[in-house]
Amino acid sequence: MADYAWLSEVRSIVGREYGRIYAWDEVNPAMVRQWCEVMGVDNPLYTDSDYAATTEFGEIVAPPAMLQAWCLEGLHMNNYPPGSTDENPYEILTQIEQQGYPAVVAVNSELSFDRYVRMGEKLYYTTLIKEMSEEKTTGLGTGFFVTQVMSFFSEQEGEDEKVGELLFRVFKFKPAQAAKPVEKSDSAVPVIKRPKPGISDDTRFFWDGCNAGELRIQHCKSCDKLQHPPAPVCSHCQSFELDYHVSKGNGELYSFVVMHYPEVPPFDYPNPIGLIQLDEGVRLPAGIVGIDPSELKIGQRLQVEFQTFDDELTLPLFRPLSA
Structure with a gap:
C-alpha cells in the first residue's frame, strides 16, 4: 500500500x-423539446401540454435523464x-496529476432521481468529494479512484x-508501459476469435x-410497429x-x-462503431467498414x-453508399 508524503494533503x-453551481435558465419547455428531439424521446408527458394536463402532474415535466444538462456551463x-x-471541485484530480498521474478515465456515472422537475424551477448542484481509494494497479496503469457526488436541488421558499x-x-x-513486441517463434500462437453474442429465444x-444474409427487425403483429433490440414483448x-x-x-448514420x-484483439483499430437509423425507423448499433473514421459524418447514407468471422459468426456491418 502506497504511503507517499503528499497523500495526506490530498486526502x-x-x-x-463545494459551493453551488447554478443553472443558466429555469426549467423550460423549449429546452425540454429540443433535448427530446435530439435523444429521440417521444413521451407526451414531456412535450404535449394537453396530454400532460390529464396526468397526475397536471402539466408537462422535464425528463429525469435531463437533470445534469440544466447546470452545464x-x-x-x-x-x-x-x-x-468559483471553487474548483476537481482540484483533487489536479493535485494527484501533479504527483505524476497524468491520465484520467471515467469508470462510473450513476444518476438517480428524487422526483420529476417541473417547468419554472431553478436548479443548482453542490459537489462532495466522497472517497479516494488506496493506490491501485489495473490494466490501464497505476493510480487512484476518486468518487464525487453532485447533489441537485430546486430553489424553494x-x-x-x-x-x-x-x-x-x-x-x-x-x-x-506498453509491452515490448514478442518475437515470433515456431510455437503455435493461439488465435483470438470474435466474442459470440448471447442468443436467446427472443433474439x-x-x-x-x-446467417441467411437478412437484416431481420422485430415486428409487432398487433400494432404493426418495429422495435430493436428484440424483446419478449412489444415496447x-x-x-x-x-x-x-x-x-x-x-x-443513415x-x-x-x-x-x-x-x-482488444481481434478487433482492428481505430474501430468505428455507429448507431444507424434504418429507413424503416429503428436504430441499431453496428461496426462501420469501408471508410476512414475521420471521414465519417452524421447523416451519411449507409x-x-x-461479414463472417472465424467461419462461424456472421455480423451485420455497414458501409457508406457511394455517391
Whole structure:
C-alpha cells in the first residue's frame, strides 16, 4: 500500500463539499423539446401540454435523464452563471496529476432521481468529494479512484428541495508501459476469435437472419410497429404477438464513436462503431467498414453488408453508399 508524503494533503480534501453551481435558465419547455428531439424521446408527458394536463402532474415535466444538462456551463468551459462558486471541485484530480498521474478515465456515472422537475424551477448542484481509494494497479496503469457526488436541488421558499444526485467516479493514473513486441517463434500462437453474442429465444431470429444474409427487425403483429433490440414483448403496446420484418438494410448514420484504446484483439483499430437509423425507423448499433473514421459524418447514407468471422459468426456491418 502506497504511503507517499503528499497523500495526506490530498486526502484532506476528501469529505469537502463545494459551493453551488447554478443553472443558466429555469426549467423550460423549449429546452425540454429540443433535448427530446435530439435523444429521440417521444413521451407526451414531456412535450404535449394537453396530454400532460390529464396526468397526475397536471402539466408537462422535464425528463429525469435531463437533470445534469440544466447546470452545464454551455459552449465555453467554466462559464457558470452569476452566484456560482468559483471553487474548483476537481482540484483533487489536479493535485494527484501533479504527483505524476497524468491520465484520467471515467469508470462510473450513476444518476438517480428524487422526483420529476417541473417547468419554472431553478436548479443548482453542490459537489462532495466522497472517497479516494488506496493506490491501485489495473490494466490501464497505476493510480487512484476518486468518487464525487453532485447533489441537485430546486430553489424553494424556505428550504430548498433535493431532486436528484449524480455519483461520478474517475481513475487518475500513470499509464502502464506498453509491452515490448514478442518475437515470433515456431510455437503455435493461439488465435483470438470474435466474442459470440448471447442468443436467446427472443433474439435467435435476428442471428438466424444474419446467417441467411437478412437484416431481420422485430415486428409487432398487433400494432404493426418495429422495435430493436428484440424483446419478449412489444415496447409500444405490450403485445406478445411478435414476428419479424426483413429490412432493406439502408439507413443513415445517426451517431458514432471511434474506439482507439484499449486495443482488444481481434478487433482492428481505430474501430468505428455507429448507431444507424434504418429507413424503416429503428436504430441499431453496428461496426462501420469501408471508410476512414475521420471521414465519417452524421447523416451519411449507409448500407448493410454481412461479414463472417472465424467461419462461424456472421455480423451485420455497414458501409457508406457511394455517391
